[in-house]
Amino acid sequence: MVDFEWYRSFCMIYKHNSVSEAAKARIMTQPAMSQHLASLEAEVGEVLFVRTSRKMFPTERGKELYSQLAPLIESLEETTMSFRAASLPTLTVIKIGAAHEFYTEKILPQLHKFNMSTITNLGTADQLVELLKEDKLDLIITSKRYQAQGIEYLKLMDEEFVIVAPSDCEIPDTDYLESLERWLSSQNWISYGLELPIIRRIWREHFKKRPQIRPIHIIPDLHLILKAIENGAGLSVIPTYLLRNSANEKTKVICEDLKVKNELYLAYKLKHKHLPQIHEMMTVIRENV
Template structure:
């Protein structure tokens, strides 16, 4: 007889393409996870994954089984948690972690709609994850997704970064990527960090190389970077959501067809997934961009 836990383990392995990562996500040992998979494959009568040196790839039978099981398991888990949520204590205060720029633009306007008090913390993705793991925040908005036992992620949306320059800067009109790269490399750049996080990705995605530039200013605050651009201190990469209300006659987007996508996620402790305050906050933020 098939054990329901075999199905849950199979779905986790399918999602992570790794037995070890799936085991971490379910807070199980790797041998136990492997045993679940072996038992299910024995019951099905054929292999569900092809093992490679780096990851495992689902077979056609594995793909078929996943498409059948995934919605059923998710529905059953949601129903089970709905029963439990009735007995869970309500949060009088929700502790939110985020980058301060996102919080100012996307969360502050929603505060009047929240039915609870808030305690907010700002920091980098790594700092916020540590706070979540230490149970010092209830939910964080982050651009990095780490496989961490007990932590679950839900996709928020994709944010897009574009090159923003002072409005009076003369920009050569050319479709040549080589000429664009040469001109951009010769400009003054303002970066969020010394490692050029978004700038480096922009260069690699569009010019297939590392940027050989040294920022004139390193400012870990997008709002302040935008002010520096306005007074002519250089170029930088900015998220479009920040420009919707902040663009003025002193700045402009250049080479708008070259952009960089950055995924944003909600992250929270699995035990808090169905708390109404967590669900309310996620729904409000998602709906604010519809």
């Protein structure tokens, strides 16, 4: 007879493509998680994942089984949440964390829709996850998934980054990536940090190399970077949602093929998974990003 916990473990492995990551998410040992999968595969009579040195990929039977199980397990967990809601502690105040720019553009306009009070902490992904681990935050929006026991991540959205320049910037007419890379490297760049976040991603994904850039200005605020570009200080990389909300004639997107995407996640403690206030806040955020 199949144990329901085998199904839960299977779905978690499917989401994480890893037994070890799934075990951390379920707060289980890796051997126990592996045993759940082995038992389910024995019951099904087929291999459900192809194992590689780094990841596990579902077989066609694994994909079919997940498509059948995922909605059923979600429904059961929602039912469990409704049963437990009455006995769970009530959070009259939700402590939420996000990057300053994302909070300003995406969450602040929705505050009136929250049926609860909030305490906000703005910071980097590293800072926010530490506060979450210490129970100083209940819910965070982060671009990084850390290997931390007892924390669950749900994908929120893809944010798209593009190269933005002053409107009078003249771009060379060339189809050669090498020529374009040389021209971009010769420009004045404004960066969020010394490590060239996102700028480095663009170089690695499109030019297959590290950027040879020394930024002329370091400004750890995307709104201020956009203002600096408007004033002709240089080029930078900006998320498209910020441009949509700050449309003006002083800047323009250049080299549109060189865009990159970044995944954003909602993260919370597993022990708070069934709190209705957490789910209510996540629902409002997800409906309005």
